[in-house]
Amino acid sequence: MPPPVFWDGVLRRLGDEVPSFVLEAWVLPLIAETRGTGMCLLCPSVLHRERVSERFLSRIHEFAEIEAGYPVAIEFELATPDAVAAPSAAREAPRRTDDAPPSASRSASRRASRRSESLGVPHQTALQHTFDNFVVGACNRLAREASFAVAEGRQQPVNPLYLASDPGLGKTHLARAIADARNNRGGRVIYHSAETFTNHFTSAIRSREMDQFKRRYRQGCDLLVIEDVQFLSKKVGTQLELFHTLNHLIDVGARVVFTADRLPREIQALEERLCSRMAAGLVAALEPPDALVRREILRVKAAGGGVRLPEDCLDLLVDVVRGSVRDLEGALVQLVTTSSLLKRPIDLELTENALQKISSTLAPPRRLEINLIIDAVATFYRTSVPMLATRSRKRDVVVPRQIAMYLCRRYTNLPASQIARAFGRNHPSVANAERVVEKRILESAPFRYKVEAISSRLDELERNAAR
Secondary structure (H helix, E strand, O other), rough: OOOOOOOOHHHHHHHOOOOOHHHHHHHOEEEEEEEEEEEEEEEEOHHHHHHHHHHHHHHHHHHHHHOOOOOOEEEEEOHHHHHHHOHHHOOOOOOOOOOEEEHHHHHHHHHHHHHHHOOOOHHHHHHOOOOOOOOOOOOOHHHHHHHHHHHHHOOOOOOOOOOOOOOOOOOHHHHHHHHHHHOOOOEEEEEEEHHHHHHHHHHHOOOHHHHHHHHHHHOOOOEEEEEOHHOOOOOOOHHHHHHHHHHHHHOOEEEEEEEOOOOOHHOOOOHHHHHHHHHHOOOEEOOOOHHHHHHHHHHHHHHOOOOOOOHHHHHOOOOOOOHHHHHHHHHHHHHHHHHHOOOOOHHHHHHHHHHHOOOOOOOOOOOOOOHHHHHHHHHOOOOHHHHHHHOOOHHHHHHHHHHHHHHHHHHHOOOHHHHHHOOOOOOOHHHHHHHHHHHHHHOHHHHHHHHHHHHHHHHHHHHHHOO
């Protein structure tokens, strides 16, 4: 069913009252459907329905009556998986500009969504990665300001921009924020990983379509973003093609952004001329967040999820979790999930208990081997260990594979790159699996129960290993 005609007005009014990241986390995922003279809000999960009902229902009622001109009855239902997977552009809050009516803004948004999907820009994810919700501190200020300048088309000498950091410190956040900002301004944006660029290049060689490949990456491109360029190590042919593509784009005034987990000169077997060209603009490194930044990140993440963190709990999280932004998110997910499952308010005791499972400061080092974790997941899902290492994209393989990667991060002290090798992949796959699993843990109770069941088995194995 179509959304009520007044729904756009409700979203605009809510957008004037709540922070953008709160709106994006809780209201925009709702699917509004007309039901007689009222409307039904389809929610992606039970937790989502409860949060929206508690925090936003009264204002939605009020704004709906103002926009419609009469009292509007509102129902809640759980959305089907097909509805949840619908394109995000259909659920975006309309944005009004001074020189365009709301209908023009919506049309521009739809065009931007179609353009970004066709060129590989992660449009839906970019809604969660903006400059507004990127927490700035001494550890990342240069990278943030340089990224914002590129997004705004300023500071032409910052070309290319090279963002370097260990995983989970925000370089992908900034890259996506740049791409989304340029995309919204009508530019042609190409956003790919180095692995995807390599695959396109080798495929073009095999099919003898290099002219088409060059047109794709060079003609009319306003911004090229290539993530994880350390993947190009020892790939001489791909490096040469990227070097010429980079030169061409810079010559015609296009902007280029690279991300990597190390500096250009630290990438093994990277051709000298490509290394020099990458470093010719600005190389901005992101460092682990200090205490002030960790505190603000936790505040923003908690507020975005509608969670209130008592000050003593916040102090403990800041003191104990000293790794990456992803580590902070993982700790917060652990705490919120524990609170939800046990139906207990977040307090200091609950926070300490939740941290016992993830922090080496409060708990002994993990002792489990990767093969034991993968075997436990495979047994739970009644599949085989070799199947989880295949390239299959079937749901009954992808879901347990992502959970296995997530649990390997939680139950070992191994780096993402080593975990990825156990599955025949590279470390961005592990990072993506962590993001997907953590998101579903918060949104889907059945999924959360499955992860908890496997975790209980792993806890038992860990206790046995410690004896």
